[in-house]
Amino acid sequence: MKRAIQLIRRRAISSIPVLLVIVLLTFFLLESASGDAVDAYLVSIGGGDPSLVQSLRQSYGLDQSVIARLWLYLSSLARFDLGWSVAFDRPVLDLLIERLPNTLLLMGSATTLSFGLGSALGILAGARPGSLRDRLFSTVSLVLYAIPSFWLGLMLSIVFSVELRWLPTSGIETIASGRTGLARVADIATHLVLPVATLALIYLALFLRVMRAGMAEVWRLDFVLFARARGLSRARIVLRHVARNAVLPLVTMLGLRSAAMLGGSVVIESIFAIPGFGRLAQEAVSGRDAPLLMGIILVSAVLVILINLVIDTLYAWLDPRVGASETAS
Template structure:
């Protein structure tokens, strides 16, 4: 436990400058972008005079210098205040709390599908490298990985929702259904089948190929040859020796794909009209809502860091060599 605690402490310390860089870079990029939320609001009203624009900018603090607003934003972050959304006229933290659970549910379900099924198919392919089954699964994974997520989502909608009418077309749950408890959970699950499939199948192909490649590299190693010389069954060798050691790089890929999956959820949420974190980012960009967009990006960075911290812990549990040199740090 000391080894894992030292590793976790070291990673948490290095995460602080990463967050500061993300905050500063995002703020500077938005500072140099043309227009602001007031311009977008006046366009939605059909126009407005300069006096109204000046009053709105003074109300939301947009008339101050960039350095002053950045300093105020840092002081607000120190109080866990993400600011005020100009487009929604609500605190950013409330919007994050409202939308983030939907995206986390989508990502967790898609990750479980892609990692679990991808690992099993990768083991099936890597159990006999070079076999017909291995080649068929590898070619299928490559073809699936080349499919754009939005295109796969649209195809699933046309087939399962429009033609067969088996699953809901869009949304997170049935609007104003009044369902509670288990009935509501089942309704949400039905709505998530298609978006989870569209998001998860793309990364399933990646996990399959990584698992298969990892097993192919483990087969020629000495400890596997020793296990075969002892007369162990091929099934036991695959599960107890080869697959277990090939799982380590797969866990690493899982952490690296967290950010990619969070970005991919933006497209999937738009296709299936899911009120999640990705659509919130899209609305912040379209409305030029800088405080909301900075809050979304900062929250996304924190999520990616937490996922990678979790992956580091799992990796240390699977491989005792990881973090052994950091116990005395």
């Protein structure tokens, strides 16, 4: 436990300059882009006179220098103030708090489902490498992983929502349903079936292939041959020896895919009209809302760092050799 706490502390401290670099790079990249929120607003209303443009730029603080705006933004961040959304005319923090739970629910459900089923199917495939079951699972996983997520989401929606009418087509819950308690939970779960299935099927295939490949490598190691020579049952060798050692690369892949799934949620949230984090980023880009986009990128970076911190801790718990050199110094 002490070693894990030291590892978390070291990684957390090292993430501070990473966040600072992300903030600076994002700020200057957005500054170098053509157009801003005022231009987007003028396009939406069909133009405006110079006095209106000057008034809007003054109210949004766009008439100041780049360094002045950077200093203002950094000083606001120090007070945990992410600024004001120009497109929504609301505080950025309020928008993020409103939208983020939907994306975390979508990502968490899809990640848990894909990791659990992918690991289990990978163990079944890797229990007998080269068998008919192994070839079947590997072929199906390759097909699933090759399917674009937007196409799979649309096909699932057409089949189960339009043709069969079993599931809702869009949204996170029924609008103005007035449901509370377990009824609302069931309604949200029903709306999440298709988007979660779309994400989970794609990443399930990846976890299956990684687990199967890891087990195929472990089968060749000497300690597995020794276990078989001792007369241990195949089920015990698979679960207690082969799968346990093959799960380490899978944990690493879990961290990478969890971070990538945050970006992949943009497509899924757009297809199923889920008011989540990814869709909010799309709206911020289309509205050229720099403060909102900065807040989204910053919170996304924090989430990625937290995910990798959890994965590093889990990896250190599974393999005591990981992080030993860091905590020893």
